[in-house]
Amino acid sequence: MTNMRPPNKTTLLKVVILGDGGVGKSCLMNRFVSNRYDENNFHTIGVEFMNKDIDVDGEKYTLQIWDTAGQERFRALRTPFYRGSDVCLLCYAIDDYDSFRGLKQWRQEFVNYADVKPDKFPFIVVGNKNDMAHHCRQVPFDEVKQWCDQNTINSQIETSSKTATNVTDAFVLAVRQWKHMERIAEIELKQNDTIDLTKTIKLAHNRFCCTGGGSTASTSASGFQASDSDDESMNISSPRRVGKKQQKGQSLTQFQL
Ligand SMILES: Nc1nc2c(ncn2[C@@H]2O[C@H](COP(=O)(O)OP(=O)(O)O)[C@@H](O)[C@H]2O)c(=O)[nH]1
Numbered sequence: 001m002t003n004m005r006p007p008n009k010t011t012l013l014k015v016v017i018l019g020d021g022g023v024g025k026s027c028l029m030n031r032f033v034s035n036r037y038d039e040n041n042f043h044t045i046g047v048e049f050m051n052k053d054i055d056v057d058g059e060k061y062t063l064q065i066w067d068t069a070g071q072e073r074f075r076a077l078r079t080p081f082y083r084g085s086d087v088c089l090l091c092y093a094i095d096d097y098d099s100f101r102g103l104k105q106w107r108q109e110f111v112n113y114a115d116v117k118p119d120k121f122p123f124i125v126v127g128n129k130n131d132m133a134h135h136c137r138q139v140p141f142d143e144v145k146q147w148c149d150q151n152t153i154n155s156q157i158e159t160s161s162k163t164a165t166n167v168t169d170a171f172v173l174a175v176r177q178w179k180h181m182e183r184i185a186e187i188e189l190k191q192n193d194t195i196d197l198t199k200t201i202k203l204a205h206n207r208f209c210c211t212g213g214g215s216t217a218s219t220s221a222s223g224f225q226a227s228d229s230d231d232e233s234m235n236i237s238s239p240r241r242v243g244k245k246q247q248k249g250q251s252l253t254q255f256q257l
């Protein structure tokens, strides 16, 4: 699919920035989108997003960047906020160890509400405020790397919204990571197609051999139909989600045989 992309096509990616209050999420977004840094101006209320066009490896993207604050007060916003995300930036501040510890919970919350598979979703870990003096650092880069390795996250970067260090690079990294995951998802989808075709043939064979198999297939198929129609994620065109639908569709095909 990737190599069939028309020349001038722009891909819209929803990017969510998560992390404890004060780590610099809003400053990061504003530095990236407007190249501005204001220590006092950004007190995020609820949720807001900004768009920014960017070229990465010769392809055009519009990043729709979603920034949050006060998740507890705005609980009801969480599902729509997370749903349909393409990339998630997990942010901590290098001078605040607790904010690094908090990443585990942010990631888990995102996985639950966005309804994604953690090891198949592009997470980027961003250590902000790396302009701070050496003695202020509480979070060693290597410790974060270790955590990323344990959690199958392979993109990690340190930034400074204040000096603009690595800010654009963090979003470029996010796009590359998204693309990498898309490729993996496409390959897996193709592999699943092949495997399931074999299963389907076997199932069809069983069904015509014994009557019991037919009624079992019928019961499970209605279950799939019901869950198919009430799954909100079906509107979203990411291959990871198409994969989900495909699997359900395949089960239905087995029944129709
Ligand atoms: N030294 C330094 N301070 C920063 C940086 N980014 C943000 N800050 C400071 O951290 C405060 C909180 O930033 P903000 O973006 O509002 O954090 P948020 O709550 O995660 O959105 C700001 O008022 C800045 O003073 C940075 O890169 N370096």
Ligand SMILES: [Mg+2]
Residues within 6 Å of the ligand: 025, 026, 027, 042, 043, 044, 067, 068, 069
């Ligand atoms: Mg904020």
